[in-house]
Amino acid sequence: MNPPLLRIRLLGGFRLAREGGVPLVARWSRTGARTLVKLLALAPDHALHREQIMAVCWPHAELRAALGSLRVALHTARHALEPELPPRGTSAYLAADGDLLRLVPDTVRVDVDEAETLARRALDGGGRPELVRALEELDGELLPEDRHAPWAEPARERLARRRADLRRALADHRGPRGGAARPEADAARVRLDWALHLDRSGRYAEALTVAREALHGYERQGLRDACTLAAARLAEVLGRGRGDAALAVLDAHPPGPDTPDDIRAAHHMARSAVLSYCGRYAEGLAAARAAERCAGAARGADHPVLLARALAQQTVCLGLSGLAGEAAGPATAALAPAEASGDRALLATVLSVLRETERRAGRHGAALVYGRRALALAEQAGRPTATAFERANLAELHLLRGERADAQRLALASVELAEPFGGTALAFALTALARVRGGAAPQEARRLLERAGRCAADGGHLQAIEEVRLARAELAEVARL
Template sequence: MNPPLLRIRLLGGFGLVREAGAPLAARWSRPGARTLVKLLALTPDHALHREQIMAVCWPHAELRAALGSLRVALHTARHTLEPELPPRGSSAYLTADGDLLRLVPDTVRVDTDEAEALARRALHTGGRRELAHALEALTGELLPEDRYAPWAEPARERLARRRADLRRALAANPRPHGGPTLRPEADAARVRLDWALHLDRSGRYEEAVTVVREALHSYERQGLRDACTLAAARLAEVLGRGRGGGEALAVLDAHPPGAGASDDIRAAHHMARSAVLSYRGRYEEGLAAARAAEHCAEAARGADHPVLLARSLAQQTVCLGLSGLADEAAGPAESALAPAEESGDRALLATVLSVLRETERRAGRHGDALAYGRRALALAEQAGRPTATAFERANLAELHLLRGEQADAERLALASVELAEPFGGTALAFALTALARVRVAVAPKETARLLERAGRCAKDGGHLQAIDEVRTAWAELVAVRQAVP
């Protein structure tokens, strides 16, 4: 029997996913073993001499001590990648070839390899859609937990050059709408919008706001009304996730679609309004805006048609669910799945699956919710979306808790907090709340500390749903305390 394929994620944070087999541990017992796998994954041919690895991992150790540490790290890495491996069995993923250590090419896939291959093809023969898809695949910071590690710098620089190549190619590749060619300043603004989307999905929200503002101001100077409407929609969605909800609505009001605007522009405007209204707890208004977005998306015939349709349907589910109308939420969620899959956008599909997971959870179908949640988590990881990945881990942790699976709940909640920690704000608030719920029955004092910190993070992020989740978790803690004699 062939071993299950192992996927190594480097973009957005280190992670491992196997397509089958025993689940992999979220934490490594030895940091040197994890660094060993990262080094091999970063190297273009995924093979390194033992001395190269020892020089990075144990630079100040004597040779004998370094060799001993390497043996222990290699053993730990092999059994972490393959928990069912017998004590003296041959690894399907990490082998030794003389003094070379190597990841097995037939059984291991690394996300940066696949993203760079996609970029090379797009730069050689692709059009604008292929270039944008390749840039999407390169979204996510390379190993943010090792941001200042010198051994990661060559790969970091190589990926930065590849992203720059793609952005330049996008700027030189006109949109397929026909009509007059945009001026160079408009091309530069369009590239900024593309880049801002990737910053947003990488959890770098402040940078995304800055870049979109620059694009919007550029379009304003040129009097490009439709472009202003699209840029304003993008800016409003990023602002709306935090404390900028009021400004987000003002931006949308300042740049409504013109009388001759196309259906895709109208759909983007209504979609942004719905998202901002739902972030502010105005769910009925948000639902009306999402339905208006769906109506426009149905009429749109551009390349973005499936994206707009899937987003508008998923947004209706969110508004209905948060309004307490869970029975009505299932229909739009299920209808969103086909266009999300058609779009080829992994991040969008992950979002739709996340919405379906929540719909099933509210209906009490926890097994189906887990299935959707696991798919959403895998796609968020593949798309290099660290904050979305942390959010999915937190929700899966709570699902396992509902099923009485304490160990799985603990593992996922800890992994969620670990990934969300560098981002703080809303992402960390959800992660800490999930961990608090896991610990509430066994460690109420620690739970209180976790919720205090979660409350501060939710307030900093300004996300109403996160604030409500923390408040609900506090009520659960109070109920547990009152139940103790």
């Protein structure tokens, strides 16, 4: 029987997935084992000499000690990749060839390889759709948890050059009729697409910079509708921390009387998102309903995306307003267009909303089903902050069901993934871990919530701030019992 295919993801954070087989462990007992697999995943032909690995992982150790550490790390890595591997069995994924260690090519796929292959093909005569898809596949920071590791720097620089090549190719791309588009408008469109990818991968500061550049480019061209769309994208990123500034951007670039319906929908959608970040849920709901009306009139390829987002945003506003009973309708209606869109990140968002709707209704089993699917899609889409958020919420669901081991495993994995990003993502992760640890270790839970509070304040996300407050109240109630 052939072993399940192992997928190693490096963009957006180190993650593993197998197409079947025994579930993989979320946390590894030894960091050296994780580093070993990362090194092989980045190496040419996925093979390295043992001495190269020892030089990176244990640079100051004596040879005998380094060899011993390598043996332990190799054993740990093989069993983490293949939990069912017998004690002296041959690994299907990590093989030794004399002094070389290598990932087995027939059973291992690495996301960076696949993304770079798409990029090469797109640059070698591909059209705009191929270039955009290649840029999407290269989305996500390479191993953000190892941001300052010298061994990852060559690959990081190579990917940055590849992204720059793709962006230049998109900006220079001519339409099918051969007419040259205005260079500045083309460059602004590329920046706007790139800002969306940066936002989804949790790189918010970069997304703000790129979205502002896109808006300024359209302003210089005098393209009013394009400015409205760019302002909507910029406002959604800006609104996470500065709601007043985000609303000002939207007010400065409203839709005109002849603005297409899809751009009108994007404008109202951005306003709804910003208002919900600010705690103005009734106004946010009205804006989301306006977005739904515009999406219903739109007839472009983005119609399913716009409709699903508008319906999901209504659910968020209703749920946060305390109207959970009314939230189920739009949440369910959002699922079909989200699936039709083919956008994994959007579908993950809609499933996340459905998970929360079921949780609030007390249907924890159904919530788990939606949550697990949302987590898998967030991982596949390369969205590390969304992945951390889904892990945190699944941890709390398992806790509600009395499944403490699963809850702790997911909460720890959520914190580990959110650490490099800080802010709102880490606030939710730390809050989930504090709830898991509250009964057994209240002092630790209090320390976790102190840190979560600082992260929530830094992120400026009202829902995160409220979750920390609720968790503190729950912990205080437990202490009084």
